[in-house]
Amino acid sequence: MRKLIVLMLMMAAAPVAWRVTEACGDKFLLVGRGVRFQRAYAAVHPANILIYARPGTSADAAIRDAQFQRSLRQAGHAVSAIEDATLLTHALRSSSFDIVLADLAEAPTIDGLVASAPSHPKPLYVEYPSAANKKELKSQFLCDLKASDRATRFLDRIDAEMKTRTSHAPQKK
Numbered sequence: 533m534r535k536l537i538v539l540m541l542m543m544a545a546a547p548v549a550w551r552v553t554e555a556c557g558d559k560f561l562l563v564g565r566g567v568r569f570q571r572a573y574a575a576v577h578p579a580n581i582l583i584y585a586r587p588g589t590s591a592d593a594a595i596r597d598a599q600f601q602r603s604l605r606q607a608g609h610a611v612s613a614i615e616d617a618t619l620l621t622h623a624l625r626s627s628s629f630d631i632v633l634a635d636l637a638e639a640p641t642i643d644g645l646v647a648s649a650p651s652h653p654k655p656l657y658v659e660y661p662s663a664a665n666k667k668e669l670k671s672q673f674l675c676d677l678k679a680s681d682r683a684t685r686f687l688d689r690i691d692a693e694m695k696t697r698t699s700h701a702p703q704k705k
Contacts, residue, residue: 575608575687577694579630582653583613584620584638595633595658603683609690617641624649630697631656631690654693 581604585596595601596613604611612629614620620642623629628651634642636657646655 575691575694577691577698578608578610579690579694580610580628581612581631581633581690582620582623582627582629583611584632584634584642585613585615586617586635586638587615595635600683600686604687604690607687621645624651624653627651629653631693633658633686635660654697656689656693 583595583601601611601613612623612627614623624632624645625648629649630651630653632642632646632653632655634655634657636659639655639657642655642657646653
């Protein structure tokens with residue numbers, strides 16, 4: 533009789549014990565329930581990014597890449613790409629951007645346009661191996677991104693810039 537009672541208690545406790553043994557991380561191990569690696573990165577401070585890359589420049593290799601732009605969008609950023617200088621001027625005057633991604637060779641042009649833009653976006657310049665006067669431009673303009681960097685390096689740099697941008701923004705009451 534005693535064995536029967538113990539067996540009945542074990543059978544009653546089995547469903548409860550099964551749930552207890554399933555740890556909090558185990559749900560990610562089940563098929564179809566995990567977070568996709570591409571979707572795991574989400575921007576804390578989403579940015580409105582303008583990519584300026586003239587056709588025929590070395591920018592084809594990195595910032596004009598559709599996969600790179602898709603990874604920026606998946607992280608939560610709004611991305612616009614412009615290839616014409618007159619459209620760039622118009623976009624900076626009429627729209628609000630947080631960051632402008634451009635080739636380091638375009639830095640002298642971009643710097644003047646960004647300074648006169650109402651939203652005062654931060655220019656982030658990308659260094660390409662074929663830049664002619666790279667050393668001179670690097671000493672004049674801050675450039676810590678390279679065309680060979682992975683998308684996560686760009687995302688980290690954008691997030692760092694947005695963090696400083698939001699910490700320096702005036703607080704609304």
